[in-house]
Amino acid sequence: MIVADKKLELVTLTERQKKARRNRSIAIGIALAALVVIFYAVTIVRFGHHGASLTSSGLLGGG
């Protein structure tokens, strides 16, 4: 009951801290996006090869 009446105490970030956090967030975002692109592209390359070899061997109905 007492807690409900109290205003929640928040930490106020300085401009420098806000700027640093934004800078880190952008870097993490870029790194994650790059990771997604890399894994996607390599998967296509690897499965592309694998698919091609399966097709040429007749296992996927080709050749």
Add this chain to the structure above:
Amino acid sequence: MALADDRLMEDAGFRISEATAGDFFALLKPRVMSLVVFTAFVGLVAAPVSVNPLIAMVAILAIAIGAGASGALNMWYDADIDAVMTRTANRPVPAGRVSPGEALGFGLVLSALSVMTLGVLVNWLSASLLAFTIFFYAVVYTMWLKRWTPQNIVIGGAAGAIPPVIGWAAVTGSVSLESVILFLIIFLWTPPHFWALALFKSDDYARAGIPMMPNVAGQASTRRQIFAYALILAPVGVLPWALGYTTAGYGVVSAVLGLGFVWYAWKVLRMRDDDRAMKPAKALFAYSLLYLFAIFAVYLVDCVVGRALMMGGV
């Protein structure tokens, strides 16, 4: 208000980070990483198997991040000694821009990420070698050898010498004598390179309590050992040609580079005990960087040109 908040948080053991992405990038030791990337790239290109360029790029990226991760772990553990050395006092952790916990977390996450990426997307032999390298550099060298023995960089140098083997393994899925020779060149290059630095930075190392060779065995002994390593390194640098892996062009250039190394090491050997400027040691340090870059660059060019000539039927 915010400043008061900061103090309260710090008193309570919390700290709001002001570290930028650049500070975290500095934890990766970009200059060391560039050497790792270059030597790994040479190992990758020298391998006698063609590989998809994207896979090759991912392999190099993973090796670079793994090397950077071990650098971050090194900076986390060595923050106390980095703080008292002029050369390293401004690194992110001792300078207070990144907390030790952040550096540790960053290093561990990148270690796992780089090894897993290399394993899943390239092959598990190269990933195992990368994992071993990170462990060797962060645990065996940083936590154990560095503060314990003057042979620290001799044994620890193995970690910095493995990248061309990883590059080779990423393409071939195996380790061969040719890649081991590339390993040997860097392994034998490391002691004279770092001991030259330790000669003119011996006060720094003494202040930090690191048992580098000049501080433990003395400058005269260090100069003799530098010269001995130079005498071994010079012929090993020529081995790829002697064993028939390269053309005579590489053989000639590597022999000249090796003679240059021996010449600079000889000047260090002849350096007087009371020489405070230590110009020969500084010159050897600078030349050693040029030597490693040049010998790997010539090896790379030799491989590429040799392959192009073979494909052209010349």
